[in-house]
Each structure stands twice: as structure tokens, then as C-alpha cells.
Amino acid sequence: MHKIRVSINVRDNEKDNAEAFAKALNRFKKAVAKSGILRLVKDKRHYVKPSDVRHQKTQELKRKRKLAKRNKK
Numbered sequence: 001m002h003k004i005r006v007s008i009n010v011r012d013n014e015k016d017n018a019e020a021f022a023k024a025l026n027r028f029k030k031a032v033a034k035s036g037i038l039r040l041v042k043d044k045r046h047y048v049k050p051s052d053v054r055h056q057k058t059q060e061l062k063r064k065r066k067l068a069k070r071n072k073k
Contacts, residue, residue, distance in 0.1 A: 032038060
């Protein structure tokens with residue numbers, strides 16, 4: 001299991017707490033998106049057999065090669 005840590009420090013030095021919370025929430029969302037946690041959680045939501053993973057990778061490579069070949073022409 002992968003361990004990814006994201007830490008966000010919330011500072012309460014602004015007068016408007018709602019705005020401070022909104023800024024902290026936006027920073028948290030950006031940090032989570034940048035670290036790739038959501039992608040990892042979505043990928044690990046269901047078990048995928050290793051043979052299916054290999055099959056998906058080969059199909060993706062075939063698709064990319066086909067697109068690259070089409071773009072060269």
C-alpha cells in the first residue's frame with residue numbers, strides 16, 4: 001500500500017474566517033490533486049487481476065501507436 005502524506009497548515013491571521021477557510025480548502029484541493037491521491041484511491045477501489053492490468057496496458061500501447069502512426073501521415 002502506498003503512503004502519501006499531504007499536510008496543509010491553516011493560519012487564522014485573517015479577519016474573515018470564511019475566506020480563510022475557503023483559501024485553506026483550495027490549497028488542500030490543489031495539494032491532493034497534485035499528489036495524485038484521488039487517482040490512487042479510484043484505481044484501488046476494486047481489485048483488478050494482474051492479467052487484466054497487462055491486457056489494459058497492451059491495449060493502451062496499441063492505441064497510442066495507432067494514433068502516432070495516424071498523426072505522422
